[in-house]
Amino acid sequence: MIxxxxxxxxxxxSPVLRGVDFEIHDGETVVIIGQSGGGKSVLLKHLCGLLKPETGHVWVDDEDIVPLNERRLAPIRRKFGFLFQGAALFDSLTLFDNVAFPLREKxxxxxxEVAQRVEEALEIVGLTGAGHKKPAELSGGMRKRAGLARAxxxxxxxxxYDEPTTGLDPIRADTINHLILRLRDRLRVTGVAVTHxxxxxYKIADRIAMLHEGRIHAxxxxxxxxxxxxxxxxQFIRGVADISQEVPSGNTTLH
Amino acid sequence: MTALFTRLWQALSDLLSQFGGVLLLFLDVIATTFIRRPRWKETIEQMYKIGWQSQAVVIITGAFTGMVFAVQTGLQFHKVKMDTAVGPVVAIAMLRELAPVLTGLMVAGRVGAAIAAELGTMKVTEQLDALRSMGTSPTDYLAAPRFWALVVGLPMLTAEAMACGIFAGYLVAASMLNIDGAYYWHNMLKFTAAKDVLAGLIKSVFFAAFIAMIACHKGFHADEGAEGVGRATTEAVVVSSLTILIANFFIAVVFNTIVPI
Incomplete structure (x- = not known):
């Protein structure tokens, strides 16, 4: 639990987070929504200690990670997989070596054994046979899937997951959504995704939390x-600039 | 006046902050080297990129510096009938000053820029965060291999520049200045000693550490975007080049005090 x-x-x-209180239970997938630049990615990076808060605590499995230095954070971080917004694949390594990286670091x-597990991960994300390619040779969607395989x-x-579907066409985005659900069911991981x-x-969340003005609003x-x-x-879920201008409609569907 | 003092104070605190950052990174590299298992593969890869691939630049720099130095000193010494002193003068200059400083500057330009640009790009594309998120320290995986590759590689490149400069000076002296080659070598060996080579090589170890730590620090702290990476790269080259030139004087003074000429 986090x-x-x-x-x-x-x-x-400039304050970005102004006192966030929240719990993420084991086995659930929580999606954090909120305006662009509202601190969603900042909040996500606090969960595995990539950023340090000015005040407050982050408890991961009953251990407060805020006071820990980089060396003591390393074993905590190995409990996490992180899909970055731009996938953050290492340019100098092939796709295979990128995915193998966390295993070889152990x-x-x-x-x-490493090769077997990498092939399995590539198969899960539908990138079998692409292991020899460099990140520069991959499309945006393939990079996201490769980042997911590494995670x-x-x-x-x-x-x-930091913006797992941003910048993808609707079909690719849906492929990523299916992958996230498949991973939750197959690996029973606890997921936290940031998206707008x-x-x-709606597709991947067990719970949705809205971050507004540096606090969890709903x-x-x-x-x-x-x-x-x-x-x-x-206003946010309908995507309207000014809710007061919106004509109420009983038949509005949100999907 | 107050504004001037404020700006000066700001500049001084920025300088101290940068110096502190570089020093902390250096201490982290040393600690990492002793705590973690060595990363031989990454270090050898960096030695190939930093050392082997810099050879052409270093050979050309060393050779042409030795050649021009032989021509200039030869023409001046000819006026006072001291032509045979060209060998020792070229050798001493190459061993103690020109080879370590010019090799350091060339490597700062070629390698320092490449390190800062590569690490800066990794920073702005979240690759450094990705490393940390997997429990891998960027100091361990990126900075330490570059540091040791430079600390081992730059003295080798400096030795190469020394040899090329002295040999190219000999070719010029013998072919263009009509100095007897035997006198060139004889006088050179008579007036130079192992401590002259040592003075140059010790300097190059310091220069390697400066280039590695300044370039890694600038890369790790690059601001967002292409402009930030560009600025980090420029600053890495400028700061490491200036540090080499300034430190050269102090290292020479300290070395001459410890090992008198």
């Missing part, structure tokens, strides 16, 4: 969020 307590973070004097596996190859307990793609959020299941009377939530 527990976030009174998390505050600012950059160059230094406890034989190369034949899951170490069989992490927690998977963090509501179609994706939390609920996809159905609860869709039915929420909160004007801010409605």
């Amino acid at each position: 527990r976030i307590e009174s998390l505050q973070k600012s950059f160059q004097g 230094r406890s596996l034989r190369e034949t 899951v190859v170490g069989t992490p307990k927690y998977l963090l 793609d509501m179609a994706s959020a 939390v609920g299941t996809p159905a609860e969020i869709q039915a929420s009377p909160d004007p801010l939530v409605q």
Whole structure:
């Protein structure tokens, strides 16, 4: 379980997180929604200690990771897989070596075992046979899938997805959504995704949390969020610039 | 006036902050080297990129510096009938100053820029965060192999530049200045000693550490976007080149105090 307590973070004097309190339970997939530049990715990076807050705590399996230095954070971070927005594949390595990286860093596996697990991970994301390619030779969707393969190859307990479907066409985006669901069911991982793609959020989330002005503004299941009377939530999920200008419609469908 | 002092204070605190950052990175590299298992594969790869692939630049720099130095000193010494002193003068200059400094500057330009650009790009494309998210320290995986590759490789390149400069100076002296080759070598060996070679090689070890740490620090702290990477690259070259030139003086003074000429 991950527990976030009174998390505050600012950059160059501008507060981004103003006291976030939230819990992520084992086995669930939580989607964090909110405006662009609202601190969603910042919050995600706090979960595995990539950023340090000014105040507050992040408990991962009952251990507060905020006071830990980089060396002591390393074993905690190995519980996580992280899909970065741009996939963040290492340019100098082939796709195979990228996916093999977290396994080779453990230094406890034989190369034949590494190769087998990499092939399995590539198969899960539908990239069998593409292991010899460099990241520059891959399309955006393939890079995202390769990033996902690298995130899951170490069989992490927690998977963090930063904008998993951004920049992809609807079909590719849906492929990623299916992959996330498949990973949750197959590997039983706890997932936290940051997105403003509501179609994706409804599809993959067990719970949706809305981050607004540096705080968690609303939390609920996809159905609860869709039915929420909160004007801010409605404005965001409908994607309207000014909710007061929207003509109410009883037949509005959100999918 | 107050504004001037504020700007000066800001510049001084920026300088101290940069110096502190580079020093902390250096200490982290040393600690990592002793705590973690050595990364031989990455270090050898970097030695190939940094050392082997810099040879052409270093050979040309060393050779032409030796040649021009032989021509200039030869023409001047000819006026006072000291032509045979060209050998020792070229050798001492190449061993103690020209080879270490010019090799350091060329490598700062070629390798320092490449390191800062590569690590800067990794920073802005979140590849450094990706490394950290997998429990791998960027210091361990990226900075330490580059540091050791430079610390081992730059003295070798400097030795190569020394040899090329002295030999090219000999060719010029013998062919263009009509100096007897035997006198060139004899006088050179008479007036040079192992400590002259050592003075140059010790300098190059310091220069290697400066280039590696400044370039890695600039890359790791590059600002967002292409402009940020460009600025980090430029700063890496400028700061490491200036550091080499300034440190050269102090290292020479300290070395001459410890090992008198």
